[in-house]
Amino acid sequence: MQRKIKLNNIQLLRAIAALLVILHHALPHYQVMGETLAIIDVVSSWGFIGVDIFFVISGFIMAYTTFHKERTHKNATTFFKHRLFRIYLGYWPFFLFALLVLWFIDPAKIPSLDLFGSFFLINTNMNELMLPISWSLSYELYFYFLFLFSFLFSLQQLYKLIPFVFALIVALVLTTHFSSLIPNSFFYSPYLLEFFAGVLLYQFKEYLMHWWILALSIIIIFIAYSYGISHESKNGLYRVLSFGMGALFLTLAMLIIEQKNIYSANKYAVALGDASYTLYLSHIIIINLFYFLGLRAFFMGEGILLPLLGLFSIIFISVVFSLLYYKYIEKPLYNRAIKGI
Numbered sequence: 001m002q003r004k005i006k007l008n009n010i011q012l013l014r015a016i017a018a019l020l021v022i023l024h025h026a027l028p029h030y031q032v033m034g035e036t037l038a039i040i041d042v043v044s045s046w047g048f049i050g051v052d053i054f055f056v057i058s059g060f061i062m063a064y065t066t067f068h069k070e071r072t073h074k075n076a077t078t079f080f081k082h083r084l085f086r087i088y089l090g091y092w093p094f095f096l097f098a099l100l101v102l103w104f105i106d107p108a109k110i111p112s113l114d115l116f117g118s119f120f121l122i123n124t125n126m127n128e129l130m131l132p133i134s135w136s137l138s139y140e141l142y143f144y145f146l147f148l149f150s151f152l153f154s155l156q157q158l159y160k161l162i163p164f165v166f167a168l169i170v171a172l173v174l175t176t177h178f179s180s181l182i183p184n185s186f187f188y189s190p191y192l193l194e195f196f197a198g199v200l201l202y203q204f205k206e207y208l209m210h211w212w213i214l215a216l217s218i219i220i221i222f223i224a225y226s227y228g229i230s231h232e233s234k235n236g237l238y239r240v241l242s243f244g245m246g247a248l249f250l251t252l253a254m255l256i257i258e259q260k261n262i263y264s265a266n267k268y269a270v271a272l273g274d275a276s277y278t279l280y281l282s283h284i285i286i287i288n289l290f291y292f293l294g295l296r297a298f299f300m301g302e303g304i305l306l307p308l309l310g311l312f313s314i315i316f317i318s319v320v321f322s323l324l325y326y327k328y329i330e331k332p333l334y335n336r337a338i339k340g341i
Contacts, residue, residue: 005205007064009254010057011273012265017057018276019315020050021133022283026314029291033300033307040311046229051136052194052239052247054280058140059198060251062147067155067202076151083144085337086277087121087137090330094281095119098130101285105292124186131284142186143195159203166196177237190240197248205255214256217249224249272319275326282325283318290314 023040024047030036069075095118102110117123118130121141126132150158172188175181201208227233228242258264265273272279290296290313299310 005064005255006258006264007061008265008270009258009263010060010251011276012269013053013251013254013273014057014276015269015272015279017050017053018272018279018283020047020053021280022287022315022318023047023311024050025133025284026287026311029287029296029314030307030311033296033310034302035304036307037304040308048234049225049228049243049247052243053250054136055139055191055194056198056201056244056247056251058143059195059200060202061198062144062195063199063202066147066150067158071151071154073151076148079151080144080148082338083141085334087141087144089333089337090277091121091131091134091137091281092119093329094285095130095134098285101288102130105288131281133280133284138186139189139191139195143192146192147199162196162199162203166193166200169193169196173237173240190237190244193240194244194247197244198251201248201252201255208252209256209259211256211260214253214260217253217256220249221246221253271323275322275330278326278330279318279322282322283314286318286321287314290317 020043023044027041027044027047030040030044066075066079069079099110099115112128113130114123114125114128115130117128118134121134121138123129124135124138126135129135150162153161169188169192172182173190173193176184176188224242224246228239228246231238231242233239233242256262295313296310299306299313301307
């Protein structure tokens with residue numbers, strides 16, 4: 001049995017990741033509204049790195065929630081059903097609402113979208129998706145499918161197998177990157193390294209909760225993000241080596257900070273972390289409505305104040321909506337779905 005650890009800071013990190021993605025997608029509207037602040041421009045430009053944080057945390061949480069369970073067929077099927085319910089029940093309402101909104105504001109765009117692939121999350125081409133951010137959910141689902149096979153092995157076997165799988169993916173990624181012997185593929189994408197890095201972090205966390213590792217993590221975080229930004233590592237292997245590496249050590253640092261009683265996120269940050277999936281899925285719709293309902297025009301003006309208030313309005317509306325939706329709709333719906341499984 002693995003000793004449970006506090007994860008308040010991981011929930012905080014989830015909330016931060018979601019807010020970074022919101023800033024990234026709200027940036028064009030913020031810039032159109034008027035004069036902007038350089039710091040917000042820079043942070044928002046690279047806000048997509050929140051996805052890499054989500055991937056690492058997802059791997060960590062999957063290990064955290066399953067490694068202590070008996071390796072039985074029942075637990076395996078229960079795990080996979082829960083994951084499917086979590087992904088699809090959270091996603092489908094926003095898919096349908098986005099389709100309804102698009103039907104009214106730009107129906108001519110609908111034929112160019114892959115509605116089937118969007119609905120079942122089997123397409124990763126953002127230009128063909130109803131909700132462009134849903135590309136990441138396809139990788140989540142694939143990782144859950146791979147992780148399902150972990151129930152075939154004992155915990156002792158997994159501690160040997162997971163590093164081997166990680167090394168195998170590294171070999172495939174490097175081969176596809178540096179030669180044409182093996183074509184690039186969704187099935188061994190560099191993004192999988194972020195998920196499995198999160199699993200490895202969970203496996204060896206007991207050996208990593210030290211002050212000197214916290215100091216080392218901070219240095220690596222700085223180097224990784226600096227490299228990613230300076231080399232504009234937005235896709236593929238270099239994105240994983242920079243922003244994925246940064247996400248891994250950021251997650252590790254947050255764990256150490258909590259375990260060493262330096263700081264533990266409060267209940268409000270944890271609540272926003274709980275609602276981060278809703279925040280991630282809903283913000284694109286909210287941003288589009290912000291524009292089409294004329295709110296963006298309302299905040300346009302000279303100086304930095306009105307555009308800043310407009311940006312904060314997008315964030316505030318997204319956060320409040322997500323907290324309420326998660327509490328009163330998403331969480332009850334999910335709990336009812338898994339009841340009796």
